[in-house]
Amino acid sequence: MENVLEVKNLSKDYEGFHLQNVSFSLPKGCIMGLIGENGAGKSTTIKLLLNLIHRDGGDIQIFSKCNLTHEKAIKEELGVVLDESNFPDNLCARDIDLVMKSVYAKWDQNVFSSYLRRFALPDRKRVKDYSKGMKMKLSIAVALSHHPRFLILDEATSGLDPMVREEILDIFLEFIQDEEHSILISSHIISDLEKIADYITFIHKGKVMFSEVKDSLLEDYGILKCTHTEFDQLDKELIIGCRKNQFGVEALVRRKKLQGKFLIDSAGIEDIMLFHSRGAGR
Amino acid sequence: MLQKTHDLEKALENSLFKVYYLFYTINIDLDVIMYIMYIYNNNVITGSDSLDIIISNSNGKPIYEQITSQIKNLIISGELKPGEALPSMRLLAKELRISVITTKRAYEDLERDGFIESITGKGSFVALQNSEFIREEHLRKVEEYLQNTIETAKIANISLEELIEIMTMLYEEGER
């Protein structure tokens, strides 16, 4: 399958934070969830994709083109939603329509106004007077109204109520109906991604812990529940992370590697993420 | 109490109906199957045209397996007829709010097992041939339903003899 996004050995050094050799790729037609705790490097990665910050190493290809040399052409086909509304307060949806008409070559006023109607966004009301959910919907409407092929969303659903999140997830699933379309979405709200994502990339402390097909993650990992003595006899290599309490141990393991009879519960993406960052040490 | 017994009887009748129907699909030729399907459709599933696939999150089974088993059931029960088009993978994913890769895997498994055929650019269709594995699949179903029947019968205190009697009656009724 052709990749819409390819990231290789991406690094960025900040004082006190390093993004180290981040590599992953997203096949065309799929949704990838970028997960990790706050400050793990999700936003940094997305900023690097968009060339908002300068990288210290690595290579990024979007639509099989370098994101630096073909920046403008790539961005014409990119729909971007950042973690907050970025329109100056005084503008209303009609103003934004006019502005975007001269920003994007393929801006479609009909599509935009149909999204405004669908989201029940008043077009004369100033952005300042919009609620948070409305602002986010406006950003999404803008991101979808120039016939993009690839959506990049940074924490787009965080801080919204469940109804709005649901509505937005529907839009994403609609967008992906065209097999040429792909989505990269970063969030620390995993329940949203657990349902719709095809791939999950987990970034922890600036490193990619895994980037895999979601279904195989759910299949491969399990939560072992055992006693302290059983746990002590286990090969520590098998343990990805554990949580000990007074009465027993819970540990994240790869099901296939564990021989013998154990009580293993299925692990959700959230469990996998939590245990990974917890580590086997503690 | 009376209501409960009534419900049990209903459930029993339903599962027996399925068994008798399935026996038929194994042995009897197409028009009889069509006839039975006609009865089945009119009696058991009244007026449901849409394709129903229900995904449970608490069910231990992986989601793609839930999809394959339900589509298999729909094909075996005849609700999905040979040659009939299945919803596209993307539409199914959208409606069920699951990942495209999951539906893709389900369809791939169904294709591998010979239940459906996928034609690139056109979509997926219920496979035309009803060969050995369908019979096996049917047998498996029969066993499953019989198991249910027996469990229900035990709760209602219906003896094996009685059960066989009902079954024979229903079976012969269908033969006529």
Next chain:
Amino acid sequence: MKGLIIKDVFALRQQGKILLGLLAFYAFYSIMFENISMLAAMIVLLCVMLPLTTMAYDEKSKWEKYALSMPIERKTIVQSKYLFAIVAELIGVVIVGILSGLIVLFTDEMKIMEMLIMTLVIGGVGLVFLAIILPILFKFGVEKARFIMLIVVFIPTMLVMMIPHLDIVPPSIQIVKLFGYLSPLIILGLLMFSIKMSIAIYNRKEF
């Protein structure tokens, strides 16, 4: 470019009414008292204020980060600000020109030539201010640049005020004239340099 300028105009719409009101007040004031210098000074100030205000809006809404995720080059963002500021300033100068023309027409306090020179000088000073201030704004952002701007505005003012006390021999008329003729070139060069510098600063900026 066009989109960015349209956006700035929209963003200022609300502010624009207040600005026009102020402008009308000072225009009225200057005509009543037959003194154009107050109005001229105000216009220079407003011209410096306009790009500053739009940049403050941009900063508040983190617009630039968003704009850069669109097919807009960094260079274009810088150029659009300069263009916007220069056009706003030119409009201001034209208004000053018209008003002073009116004053000259109805009174004979000043001669037309004198009026014209004064308008041009004010326009020139405005452009020099822009050339100095915009790179600072791009470098530090509006919030941090406020203080630096105060210094930039304050020091020359202080110097001008100190000149009479310093006993400097005033330059000869020839030199002043030469400077006057050369000043358009100097200002143009200064602006070009300023744009180049702003682009260089902006290219290195991280969002």
